[in-house]
Amino acid sequence: MSTTQSERLRGLLEPLIAARDLDLEEIEVTPAGKRRVLRIVVDSDEGVQLDECAALSREASQVLDDSDVMGGAPYTLEVTSPGADRPLTELRHYRRAVGRLIKAQLREGGELVARITAVDESGLDLEVPGVKGRKPTARRVSFDEIAKARVELEFNRKSDKRDAQHDEKIDENKEEA
Numbered sequence: 001m002s003t004t005q006s007e008r009l010r011g012l013l014e015p016l017i018a019a020r021d022l023d024l025e026e027i028e029v030t031p032a033g034k035r036r037v038l039r040i041v042v043d044s045d046e047g048v049q050l051d052e053c054a055a056l057s058r059e060a061s062q063v064l065d066d067s068d069v070m071g072g073a074p075y076t077l078e079v080t081s082p083g084a085d086r087p088l089t090e091l092r093h094y095r096r097a098v099g100r101l102i103k104a105q106l107r108e109g110g111e112l113v114a115r116i117t118a119v120d121e122s123g124l125d126l127e128v129p130g131v132k133g134r135k136p137t138a139r140r141v142s143f144d145e146i147a148k149a150r151v152e153l154e155f156n157r158k159s160d161k162r163d164a165q166h167d168e169k170i171d172e173n174k175e176e177a
Helices: 003-019 050-065 091-096 161-176
Strands: 023-032 035-043 075-080 101-106 111-119 123-128 137-142 146-151
Touching: 003 023, 003 035, 003 050, 035 050, 050 075, 091 111, 111 137
Parallel strands: 035 075
Antiparallel strands: 023 035, 101 111, 101 146, 111 123, 123 137
C-alpha cells in the first residue's frame, strides 16, 4: 500500500473510529488474488465487541464507497481487533496488559517472562515468577530496555487474591443493580 493511500485511508477512517472511542491500531491493504483485502484493526481499553466491529464495518464501507481512496478494483473490508498475541508497541498496549504475563526480548540480550503489575511513562513494574518453589520477585524495566514484547497466553492460570477480590466486586455490583 502506498504511503499516500495509507494516509488517505487513515484520514478518512480515523474520525469514524475515534467517534466510537476506539484506537486505530493498523490499516493494511493486501492482495488476495484479483481482489484486495482492506484490514482495519481497532482496540480500546475495554476491548472490542463483535457488534462494534460490525457497526464500524458498515460505517466504513459507506465512507469508502463515497470516496475514491480504494480506486476501482474490488476489495474486501475486514474490521477486527488485534489478536491476543500481538506485539506490545505502545504505552496503551502495556497499560491494557496490566495483570497479564508477558514475554520480553531485552535489548542487552536475554528474555524475560513476567507479569505486569504497573505501568507508567518510563517503564513497567513486573513480578517475575519464582523458580523451583521460590517466591516471585519484583523488577523494574524501562521501555528502553525492551526490544520487543508480547502477551503470553495463559490457559491454566491459577487465580490469585487480586482476581478473587475483582470477582467479589463484580458480584457486589450485580447485586446492587
